[in-house]
Amino acid sequence: MKRITGTFIVFAVIFTVISCRNNNEVKKTKGDLKLRFVDEYVLSDTTTFANTRVGGLSGIDYANSNWYAISDDSESPRFYSAKLSYNLNGFDSIAITSVTHLKDKNGNLFSKGTIDPESIRFDSGFFIYTSEGNIKNEIKPFVRISNSSGVYVKEFDLTNRFLPNSNPNLGPRHNGVFEGITLSYNKKGYWVAMELPLKEDGKEPTIEETDSPVRIAFINKTGHFEKEIVYDLDRVARPASNGAIFELNGIVEILEYDTNKFFVLERSYSMGYQDGGNTVKIYDVDASNATDVSNINSLKEANYTKATKKLIFNFDDIREELTNGIVDNIEGITFGPNFKNGNRSLVVVADNNFSLYGPQLNQFILFEILK
Template identity: 65%
Template sequence: MIQLTKTFLVFLILMMVASCGDSTKSKSAETSIHLKFIDEYVLPDATDFDNTRVGGLSGIDYADGAWYAISDDPDQPRFYKMDISYNHQGFNSIDINKVVKFKDRNGIEVSSGTVDPESIRYDNGNFVWTSEGNIKKGVKPFVRIADSSGRLVKDIPLASRFLPSNQAGYGPYHNGVFEGVSLSLDKKGYWVAMELPLKEDGTEPTVIENNSPVRIAYINKATGHFEKEIVYALDKVERPAINGNTFEVNGIVELVEYDTHKFLVLERSYAMGYEDGGNTVKIYLVDATNATDVRDIKSLKGSNYTGVTKTLLFNFETIRDQLTNAVVDNIEGITFGPDFKNGNRSLVVVADNNFSLYGPQLNQFILFEIEQDVVD
């Protein structure tokens, strides 16, 4: 295992504290958040559990002392219950102790090829999870609630704009739908993030341009309805595909709300042809406090609205040489873990190894410590 002591700093909030009297000048306080890289753990590619191959880990969550990771295997949609042990020195172990297959309302396992699992969050004994579907084949994406056995409890109704469409310039891009989900801080709802813009909102980002506003939507848990949509602007693709390849993409892969209307957002750029995996992954601090609700705006092109603000917190390029084979793999999951003994929060990310279908990849877990300072 690898350890690095260097901290990475970004200013999170600048708060002006004003006095009530005319004679007292206002003063400012700065709160900063640091991510300190602690360790990496790679679960062997050949790991099997209960007649399943462990891989495609596209989302991760921690709750009530247990860890959960969703696998994006379309043939056997499932999630794993895990034990992950670590401290300030790094990971101790990662053990899988249960696999749960997703099922329909009748308890029958979900059919092969009908879902593309991407994200999962534990919610008071149930699980909210997402699927991108298959836009090219007309397979609908969804946001669902399942019980602890994986059985369907509820399907969240979706607006038509999130569904496959034959109308030119309308609907989601393939592999660009519900990639991330987070419980709201008050646990009264869920935030779901598109990976890419809707066609009527913008274009897929390239290395040249990024006219790519992505919708992040709030779902009221009590009603099961979408109640708000805000806009996150994607970066350009970080580097071009090479060596005869043409595929490149950048999008949101996960989010987690850490304060009211404030999120950590994982943004991942990928380009084919690179020996280091071709991934450039960043964590942004995102503030949606003043973001416009665009739910009633049919097309963001030419529309007036205020998007979220984003501030770079961490670029995984800064630790690439500390990781296995200098690979920043296909990181897609992020969650807060248990606090360290000093009271600081822990943060864990996980990579989807695509079951190494496109060449060797890693079931890569990376551990951080979150440090905060307040300076008057």
């Protein structure tokens, strides 16, 4: 475990936060948000629980005094329950308390390679989670609901544009589908975010400026896709280095804090860097005036209004305060409980990819939202 405390503060004109029952419920008043970096906690890469290796933590949620984190292990997709103990001075401990294996429609464990779970949210005793599928192998992405035992309850019908397509110019990109999900602020449904643009909508981000619009879709509780809004991705933050060529940038998680207003985690990755190659940012996104593009088949040269975005936090600003200067593969974000002074906490988590591509971190980062 590495534990560090800090006092980094950023400002953005949005809101102050008070305690609410679910992690997406945020009360707001006009003013400057002040986000203070509190601490980092690294859960050992060798941590095991109930014969599973704890890693691949791609999404995190907090509800009813419990924490939940989904693991994107394609051989054994699961989510963990955990206890995170912390205060204004930092983390005391993180303890895994249970593991729940997700089941397919037939009540069986998923076959290897049939699911790529990325995000999870708790909603009234059930869990809503996403899978990117495997576009190259024509395995469909999905948004599903399970009960507390991981048993399948329901799957939402996807609009055709989100399904694998034999036309090389249409459909989602491999590893670029449903990376993030959030409960809607009004509790009437869910917002699900693509990581990358659909092929018919725009280019993948590059180191140069590109038009890279991604769709964020609203799904009501009946499972109907009601509307879609557009979020414009940044360019890749830095070029790949040391002979590597792989670069990408995309949405990795969303969190609606008010009607049509979101925190969006955007992550740029470039190979060849000792610091992990990740540039991660949190944006405040306002979709109040964004066009519903659900009836627009291609965003290229289409006339529409995008959601607006304002940078709240750049993790590069605390890089030197983190383990080995690494901002790891951050993919999850959630509000936590209030601190004793009444200010709300915010936690992000990194997916360590089970260190398949070199040493990575089960990295938790804690912030205080100041009034």
